[in-house]
Amino acid sequence: MNKQTYNDIAETLYTEKLDNGLTVFLLPKPEMAKTYGIFTTNYGSIDQTFVPIGQSEKITVPEGIAHFLEHKLFEKEDHDVFADFGKQGASANAFTSFTKTAYLFSATNHIEKNVETLINFVQDPYFSEQSVEKEKGIIGQEIKMYDDQPDWQSFMGTIKAMFKNHPINIDIAGTVESISKITKDDLYTCYYTFYHPENMTLCITGNFNPEQMMNLIKSNQASKEFKKMDEINRYLPNEPKEVAMKEHHIKMPVSVPKCTVGIKESSEEISGEEFLKKDLLQNMIVDYYFSKGGSFYQELYQEKLIDDSFYFETTLDKNYGYTLIGSNSDEPQVFSNKVKELLLSTRDETLSEKDFNRMKKKKIGRLLRSMNSLEFMANKYTHYHISKVDLFDIIPTIQALQLEEANQFLKEWIEEERLAVCTISAE
Template structure:
């Protein structure tokens, strides 16, 4: 077991890769009574085409199957795992993203028993055709609920424009038609390929004795047999800037129009984990400088009533893709979109990009980061979902401190390109 001390943030991380390939990380937190654990597989909604374990040909599975599999994992032949966690004083949950599926629990007692339950139920699949058919109705209702959410539909409308061929634009839960195709055999196919310990990581944070906790995990995993697993081969459609849908309009159940501008990352990112983390941090700082609530650009748009408190922006970076989006509710959608594109395309010479503003925003980012380390849930979720090689969430003090104006300009040069931009307008249905 390796021990790494992060003196600047007073944290000590213990890590070990077990013989079966499972990557384990433990973060003891003094003064906390709760323990939070996250068991994550590097498998999400975009992983639809792959070579199954033991096969030479690629297969394509139905949209939404990773999310469907997550739901089915909690149902076993002898009952519902949620009830077992409840009896042991724990709160359990799970979630699926574009690239990850995570199972979790939090508890203040019986931590060892709950951790054993977490490991055991995720590593013991049980699917039958009857239970799969029953689940289709439940997930179908969830899909319909999200179909009625304007913000969710807007987000995927942007992804549809930026990634028209890539499965990233498909709802994580799939569609009612796609989940109707899912069989128990499909679930086992995906499970056996992606739920091998070598494709997973376990993170435990909170009250614990790290030596005893690691010993428990080692013993649990040593008692199970796993076949050797070759590297997983995934396949994604090829896309170029020419595939991007520059402008699109959708009509939803909203009272006011919305306008959004998206930027799709076209250039390859650094392969070094630390540089990747620096790149993401620099991008976040750039957009705060350009159109954050303390910028002159934001204040001008607000005073001109182009934006209100619904305005926001986000930069997303994950396995194989990165993009940004900007926008919100507005009575002047065309004017807002044009202004945003103008701000972004002239960013290189923007008067907002000064050493003084960068220094202030870095201090604010640092403060938010240090405060977030008081949340066990935040630590676990960020640590498990970010894929930066040897670099982790706990390197952020050094990363934030290292960002200079030339790094900000670097993001502009490789990311903000007119051919990578899309515009999405959302209008009330009665304007259709």
């Protein structure tokens, strides 16, 4: 077990890659009353076309299968896993994103028992034809519920406007039609391909003894057998640089129109230092312009184009990236034109040393505050690990960023062909 101490932030991380390929991260925080665990597979909704383990031909599975599989893993032949966690005083949950599926719990006691429950239920699939058919109705209702949510439709509508071929433009849950095609055999194929320990990480943070916890996990894994796994071959379609649609209009019964401007950031496969620098600069620059202290926010607010619903978010993942800037607005066309005008103006701007140093300090301050959250630490460590980045390298990387790098990023950041607008209105 590798032990690494980060003196600047007073954290100690224990890491080990087990014989079966599972990577374990333990981050003890004895001052905390709670412990949080997350078991993550490098498999999300975009992984639709791949070569199944032990086979040589690629297949394409129905849309929404990763999310469907997440649901089904909680249901066993003779019991429900949520009930098991409840008896042990734990709160459990799971989520599927575009790139990963994660199972998690938090608890203040019976920690080792809850860790075993987490590992065991994820590594013990049980799917029957009857239960699969039943689940189609449940998830179908969930899909229909999201179809009626303007915020979700605004998000997915902007994604669809930006990405033409990349499967990020498909709803994580799929469609009622696509999930109707899912079979028990499809679930087992996806499970045994992507839920191999070699493709997974287990991260535990909170109040526990790291040596005892690692011994528990190693003993648990040594008692199970897994086939040897080669690298998974996944296939993504070519994605053009420009957006799929410059304008996307969705009609829904909303009292005030919603408008979102999307920036198609990247669809290239990057990792390591290159990924981290782009991720940081993208986040820092969007925040610089659109946070409440930012010049763009102030201009939009003074012109009464936004209200309290205004938001911005930016994401960079292993093979795509996007930024969203949106708000309820009585004048959605004026709002989107103004945001695009402001974004295009950044090509002629340069940041000052003073501004950039302030941006770096703000980013570090937020990161240090977030590190008080067990959920943040475990989720982010896992997220960055998939892209070959160590979460604890972020602060030194921010400190080392140069003004020239930021201004070069700013110069290349915005191109009109990579801007898309999604508007939701009753008209």
